[in-house]
Amino acid sequence: MSAVVCRNIELTDVFEPLPAGVLEVLGVPGQINLDYAATAPCLKAAADAVTELLPWYGSVHRGAGALSQRCTLEYERARQTVADFAGARPDDYVVFTRNTTDSLNILAHVLPAGTTVITFASEHHANLLPWHRPIRLPVPGSRSEAVRSLAAALAEVSREPRGPILVAVTGASNVTGELWPVTEMAFIAHRHGARIAVDAAQLAPHVPVSLSDLDIDYLALSGHKLYAPFGTGVLAGRSDWLDNADPLTKGGGASARVGDATHDIRWTTGPARHEAGTPNLLGAVALAKVCATLEAADREALHRREQNLLAHLRSGLSTLDSVEELRTFEPDAPRIGVVSFAVRNRDSSEIAQTLARKHSIGLRDGLFCAHPLARRLLGEASVRAGWDGVPATALRASIGLGTTKSDVDALITALAEELS
Secondary structure (H helix, E strand, O other): OOOOOOOOOEEEOOOOOOOOOOOEEOOOOOOOEEEEOOOOOOOHHHHHHHHHHHHHOOOOOOOHHHHHHHHHHHHHHHHHHHHHOOOOOEEEEEEOOOOHHHHHHHHHOOOOOOOEEEEOOOOOOOOOOOOOOOEEEEEOOHHHHHHHHHHHHHEEEOOOOOOOEEEEEEEEEOOOOOOHHHHHHHHHHHHOOOOOOOOOOOOOOOOOOOHHHHHEEEEEEEEOOOOOOOOOOEEEOOOHHHHOOOOOOOOOOOEEEOOOOOOOOOEOOHHHHOOOOOOHHHHHHHHHHHHHHHHHOOHHHHHHHHHHHHHHHHHHHHHHOOOEEOOOOOOOOOOOOOEEEOOOOOOOOHHHHHHHHHEEEEEEEEEEOOOHHHHHHHHHHHHHHHOOOOOOOEEEOOOOOOOOOOHHHHHHHHHHHHHH
């Protein structure tokens, strides 16, 4: 790994420096990474935790030897650390999955028969596609409209009881970075006897998430977006639906007893019911290390620093005549460090390739696995800007722990050069 080094962060004035040696991320010298929303770089502490455990690597829950015993202990310690990070309540489960998509598909699988799911057309595909014939609400124009729309839908659905109700929403948009009013939506959901699941894939890397503080029933997140790119995600939340359904993935570890007859199977209870097969020990340990590191950090200071960088990025983009930012809510709606933008009469893929090839800047182009939302916002942006046509796709710049003011400046300078 000699080609990979820790990014040195040197910020002044309103761009606060990070504590040296604590929140360092791995990166390649000379490359500017502005694609954190797709996959965040690895926190050095996570890589170090994996390296330390590798000599002891062995089976989890399946052996009596010293290696297996240590690995089992590390795996369950990781679960508890993640539970603390997620604000899990005593009766909540923390299930290790592959990613947010896997987590939400598991939740969709365990829903009781007759469950009505309510979501929004603005969701990432991971929270749009797993549900069976959901009620899909239109994209709201404001945070308050989102709450009103949900309240109206819940009032209509609960008028004639047809079984459980689940509200499935994002915590922060992967297209715009805008924060959704999760606390208010949870209150409305519970008032109508519904449960609420939050896609926290984008939220968790930027602000604290807590099942108990937000008063939500389930949350899903991905390690690869949380500086632990080792193939682990999390579904955390209430245990009853998870215990009452057969597992989506069936195999060793999920079964308590398998008899001779094909129907003679008893599934285990607890998180293991949904973790069939050899678990991803290294992914769990890496994710837990990141969670512990962030828990020990000054999250308010990290938030201020990110917001300063975000404001600098948005201000720079606003100076470019042919660029229009995408947004769902009001321009000043709270958001995390994600900005998507359209470019007039230019192909976003071509621009992204040029930025990578000529300027060593990596960002995302496309519709960001949120096609209905991105297409709508591209149309709205074109109307606001007075453009004749609507771009087919957009560009997205996203920032995180390793981002510096000079990274943002480099992007704005390169865009100004290529769009002139």
